[in-house]
Structures are given as C-alpha cells and as structure tokens.
Amino acid sequence: MEEKNIKISNGVNKELPKSYNPQDFEDKIYEMWEKSGYFNPDICVRDGVCAKNAKAFTIVLPPPNITDKLHLGHSSMLAIEDLLIRYHRMKGDRALWVPGTDHAAIATQNVVERKILKEEGKTRHDLGKEKFLKKVWDFVGVTQATILKQTRKMGASLDWSRQAFTLDEPRKAAVRKMFVDMYKEGVIYQGERIVNWCPRCHSTLADDEVEYKEQKAKLYTFKYSSDFPITIATTRPETKLGDTAVAVNPKDDRYKKYVGKIFEINFAGIPLKIKIIADRNVDMKFGTGALGVTPAHSMVDWQMAEKNKLPVIKVINEDGKIHDGFGEYSGKDVLTARKMVVKKLEENGLLEKEEEIENNLSVCYRCGTAIEPLPSKQWFIAVDKKIKRLNNKSLKEKAIEAAKKGKIKFIPERFTKKYLDWMENLHDWCISRQIWFGHEIPVWYKEKEIYVGEKAPEGIGWYQDPDTLDTWFSSGMWTFSTLGWPDNFQKGKKAGDLADYHPTQVLETGYEILTLWVSRMVMMSEFALGEIPFENVYLHGMVLDEHGKKMSKSKGNGIDPIEVIDKFGTDAVRLALLIGNTPGNDTRIFEEKIAGYRNFANKLWNISRYIITNYELRITNYKFDFKDLTLFDKWILFQMRNLIMATRDDLENYRFSQAGERLREFTWGDLADWYLEVCKFEKNSSKGQILSVILNDLLKLWHPFMPFVTETIWQEMENKKLLLIEKYPELDGYKEILAKTNNGDFYPEMLLIQKIITAIRNARSENKVEPAKKIKTVVYSKIEEYKKLIKDHEIMIRGLKTGISELEIKVKGEKIAGAIYAVVGDIEIYLIGAVDKEKEKERIKKEIANLEKVISATENKLKNKEFVSKAPKEIVKKEKEKLASWQEALEKLKEQMK
C-alpha cells in the first residue's frame, strides 16, 4: 500500500514519524487547550460544550506547599484529578478544577530561615520582621512560578482563571471574616495550653514537628519529703518543683486511702501543696504506680490539672532555665538544676532508687534541642461547643455526623474509621503560631482592652496580636474561599461560583493529611456554610522508590517529575502513576516502569498511524452503518462496546488502574495483535469505517489517561474540534450492531479460529520450524459447520503467521504419521513434513499430562454428590462440558502416541 502524506494540525504536510516523540507535541498541545478556554466550565457552557444546567463536577486542587518544586507525589495527584476532570468534562458535566498553592506557614518560614542562615549567616531576628518577610515573599515568587510551570507540564486541565493562593488578598479577607465570625459565636477563644517549645529556636512547634529520639535516661525513685506517704518516679526531678498533685490509679488499693487528701510539704527546700488525685490513665505497674503531676511542663499532667482544677506552677522559662522564685535553683539551666535536686534528695535520704531506662526524648526537628513543654497563651477553636447556627451541635458532632450518615464517602472505605477515630478524640484546636509568615490574627490590644474585627480599630495605642494562624486554618477553608466566600454568601444564601460549584464532588488527596486537613475542611465548611465541603474523599498513597523507600533529597533516591517527563513523556509518567496501584495504597515507581508506558504510547501512536495511512478517507467518518460484517468485525465491535461499558463503570467507581489495564489489553491485544493483523488479510467494504469508529472511541477512552498523545493523534486526523471537549463514547451505535448479531453468538466461533491459529503457531514453534518455512496443513473435523467456518476464514488463518502452504479440510481421515499434531476440541490439525520426532513426542506427552491432571480433578468434583446437588446448575453444567471437551482432546492425543 502506498504511503500517503498526512496533514499535520499546524498545516504542514508531512509524514507521520515512525515513533512518537512527546517533546515535539506536548507544549504545543497544552497551549492549544489553554488558549481554547475550555478548562473553564463557563466557557464550555457559553460554547455549548456542556449544557447550562449540566451537573457540576468540582475538584479543588489540594494546594501544593510553596516550599519546594513538585515531586512525583504531586504528579500522581495531578494525574488522578486530571483523569477525573477530563472524564467528567467529556461526559458533559460542568467540570471545574480550581488551582492554587499553599503558603505553608511554618514550613516555608523554616525553609527561608535555613536559607538565609546558610547564605548570609543571619537569623530572622537579625533581619527583623519586615526584611525577613520580604525575603519570604521573594522566595514564594520563585517556587510558585516553578510549581505552576510543572503543573502545566503534567497536562493538568485546571481552570487557571480561578487560580488562588492561601495567602492572597481574597483569602486574607476570608480568613479574617471567618475568625471574627467564630469569635463572635464563641467558637474561638483565648486560653492557656502546653505547647512544644524549643528554647534554642525560641518558637513553638506543631506536634508533627517534634521528633523523638531513643535515649538512655535515669529514672529516679524518691519521696518529696520524709513525711509524704507515697513514693514517685521521674526522669526529670527538677520539674517536680512545680508539682501540685500526685496521681494514682483509682483501682490501686495501695493508695486508695489517700485520694482527695492534700499534703503540705517541703521538697528540696521549696514548699509544695500536693493533692492526691485518681486518674485511670495512670499505669499501676510503671514505677511506683504513682505519678507526680507537673501541670506546667507536661501535656498529660496539664490535662489532669484541668480536670481536677489544680493550680499551675511554672518552673522553667522560655530560655530553658528555672524561673525566679525557686531560691538557689532560679536561673540555673535544667540539667544543673536536676543535679542539684538529686543531690538534695540524696542528702536527705529520700532517693530510693536510680536506674537506667530507655525513653523517648522529644527534640526539635530543626536543631535537635530537647523540647520544653511550656504553658502559653494561645487562640483555640472549641470543637465541642454547641453552636446555635448548627442547631446546637458542635463542630465535632457535625463532622462526625457527615461521615456517619454517609454524606461524605471515603475511598477506600476503611478511612472512614480512621477519620471517625480521629474526630472522636479531637481536642480543641490551637490555631495560633508564634511565627511571622502567615495570616495575621485580626485581634488588637490596647492595655487591657481587646478588639476583634476584620479591620484595625480606630484610635491610637492599639497593637495587633503578633502571632499568625495555623496554616490549616486557611487551607481548611479552601473549598469555599476559592469559590468567592464570603462575598458569594450573603444572608445565608449562596451565589455565583459558590452556588454553582459547592459542595464539591471529590476531594482527592494523600491519606497522610486525612486528619490534618480533611477533618478541618469539614468543620470549617459546616460552620461557614452549614454544608459539607465535598461528597467524596479519594485518598491516594505515597509514591515510593523501587525498594519501597520514601523518596527524599537527602537519600538521593528521588525522581524529578520533569526529568522523567523529558525522557519518557508526560503520558508515560501519568500511566505509570495511574496503573498498577489501588486507592489508599503506596506505589513504587522507577524508570523501567515509565519506559514501559512510553512504549505503550508509541504503540498507540503506531496503531493510529497504520489506520490513518491506510484508511485515511474514512477516518473521520463516525457512522454505524456497516454494509457487511465479518466474524472479526463483529467481535471487535463487541469488545469495544464491552470496553466502553466497563471503563465507564470503573471510572465511576474510582478503579482507575483497572480501567487502564483493561484499555491497554484491548488496545495492544485485541486491536493491535488480532484485529489489525486480520485487517491485513481480510478485505471488505466496512473495514475503514469500523476502524474509524474504533479509533475514534478508543482515543476518547484513553484521553483522560493520556491527554497528549491522544490529542496529538486526534489533531493529525484533521479534527477541527479538540479531543478535550469531545463527547465520551456512548453505547447506542454498538447496541444496534449487537442486536443484529444476536448479542454476540459469534463469540465461540471467533474463539475457535483464534485457538486454531494459536495451536498451529505453538506446534510449529515447539518443533523448531523456521517461521519462513511453509507447510502443508490438513484439518479434520466431524462437524460440518466448523469445516465451513475454517474454509471461510482460510485466507485469514493463512495470513496470521501460521506458515501454511496448502490447507486441506476433511471430515475425518486416517492418522497421518510423521506429522506435527495439534488438537482444538473436535478439530484435529496435522502439519506435514517438518516434524522433529523427539520434540513432538515430548510436547504431546506434556499436553497429555496436563490434561490428565485437570480431568481427574474435575472428575472428582463431579463424583462429589454434594457438589452436584448443592452447586448452582450452571456451574455443574459448565464443569461437565469442560470435562467432555478435555476427554475428547485427551483421547486424540493418546491416539497419536500409539
């Protein structure tokens, strides 16, 4: 067939290249999409791509931290979300995907702090707040630009006209409004709490910023004083200067009699009032079973103190030294003070035991300094407070209810439990942070006055709260702050984007922030709008390296998305991330895997190239009026219809990997290896049109997975419209065709032909017959229909690498000696004149052994009366049929061995 010149989309006449080179097309294609405006659903409505009243399908992109460029985990997130968005856009939904980035307060501040320390040898305090923040904003500008570029590289069809940043002006206004509303409602309050304090960095740390270091420590067992009845144990005697209670387990008979009593004692020279309290969290078996309660310097003790209304005595100050008012200890650092206290105890004969134990020391993840838990004034969100606007339910209750009632579904389902466990144990949420970069707290002070409002108060002498808000406060508002809240929410009514796109349909994010982020979003949305933020939460796993290790810069095992995109193409990277893993599970990725999908993209390219060059005239002719349909035509259309059905079902149920594998199997197996090969030998008037239909729908099905190569091919096919906004394949046309073929009654015939071809190839290969050698082939069959079937498909059978020189079809003849033998059910095949007797014998023996094994297993099954009586009739019938056909084949093979 002569090679034709194909018009490429840019108008230049040229031949399609032999292999697909992503770099030649990807950027151009993305530009086309972006310029078209169809990433924006409003433009789609305007141009009739989707109906005005079409269902909305909204995803807000989990905003990547601007601390660094994107890694493969982000790529995975983008691939999944883009798949969903493209699928729904093609289905005709008003698909909106909102882009943005996260200021990631603490993380960003730390990165910049480290950077200036390294580059200029300065701390943030050296620079001062204003200069330091300028440095941060410079940094943000750079990384943000990189992130946005990378996101486009992934092919993400985000609506850039709605781009947001968690710390831009609209979001700042939203945060202020939220804070003030919550404050007015009494949900936000100021209170004291133990925070993780790093005495070196002079800052609080979030719980997840604390690291634990295994170490050996000394556990001291002692009495406060000789007149105190209970012995306690501690690794930190110096903090005991601030003890206000001793806690024991309420079931502990040793101490029951003391519970409720107060002892006034002198501990190492300092007078203390100690109350004996009962708390079921005290482990009777650890140490002496009694715990000295130091409310100011232990999270757990603080909680006990609150419950029991105990006084709080601060022992250690912000520099990690003993506070004033502790006599000789004041001003000493904790280690010195510890030695002094222990010495005192020894002198007074109060120290009973000193032993080495293993324990976990909390240290600052930045500098490794031991953390001091200290009480400090912070802002909180009350999660248990009943709120009027929530029908007297608390934020916690609303968030739990949403999951329990199934308003919010989790994928995979097991994360529902994790979400609920976390929610049920949630304490008030501390939202203030002692850092500079972040949302300012809309609170002003003037001597003893306090003002909370969206704008600074009038008058002189007011100063703003120096703290900033936890980054999750603003990202918790992400689903609605990006859709125009609060402007779009007046008098309790949604308007604009908020009315059109909220609640969103899917929140797709990593399972590691289920608790940190997802839970907060639910509470914030319930408070602000009285509705859930999203209907489904799809959780993906982590992207790990080949050996299952986390990718990290320090280990140097990370794969840079841009590098692999340059090497293998975006589509290949996307497929490698989408296929071969399941929701909520981690996935390993390495270059060989990506290379495999690069090969696949090329395969699809070549399939298309073949169809386009050979059937060019009919390629855009998408019509289901075929004049004549052969067995294989019916089969491929049947397979295609099943594929469309299954893919839709898979995508609706978030089985992306399965959908991808199925598509791959059809494309490479059914279409390339069988149907296209058939087309080379079987000519009929419908072929071009069938191929046109198949390729059209196949490209559409693949588009959400591999947007670039599919769009490129689509454009090569001289389509005026973008594949991006094509309608997703429907079943209508296929249904008609199928009705005409009695819903697939041709299927067994098709399988028979396939089996005959495979059997011949196999027999030749095992006998080491050179592929080029043509052999006379004789086929026996008692069944008249089969004979006709084979006769009708002779050209095709001969064409498909069976190396037949002459094909003879007989009813039944004598066994042909010295020939290669194969059997397919009733059909016997002899390949004459190329037998390798030893190999042939071996092969038949192997097949006999194989058959005998399955036959005996099946016979036993059918002998079992209970199986026959209790199993469904269908299953039993199937087993019987199988057995019969195996037995027939076995007999024939045995005949050959004689």
Next chain:
RNA sequence: GGACGGCUAGCUCAGUUGGUUAGAGCGCUGCGUUCACAUCGCAGAGGUCACAGGUUCGAGUCCUGUGCCGUCCACCA
C-alpha cells in the same frame, strides 16, 4: 501500647459480590527484520496465593489465630 495496611511468578503489582487449568507488565528462554511499530512480533518457562485452623459442595477471596514487613497515632511518668 493502640489502630490500619501488606505478604500472590525472579521483580513491581492486579484479582469487584467465594465458582473455567490464579492474571498482567517488566525480566528470563527460544525463534523472527518485506510494506504501523525492534519503544516490535510469535512461542515458552515460571506460583503448594506467608503459616495454622475453621465455615462451605467449593476459599487467593469469608471467619479465628500466628509470624514477618510497613505506616499512622499515643507516648510512660
């Protein structure tokens, strides 16, 4: 300490409600370059589904227990 996940071919992983001889990709073995593709084609080898019980006519799949690996949470005074 608590919760969750994994354990299926040499490697990476699928396996939807229990029911053909348990699948795929990569890798491996043999053969193959004439007209879509060597980023390819054809054929093949390779698994007692971690282990032990149980339910069932029937278990990779459901239940109980054990082991190993991993993750998250809580952290011991």
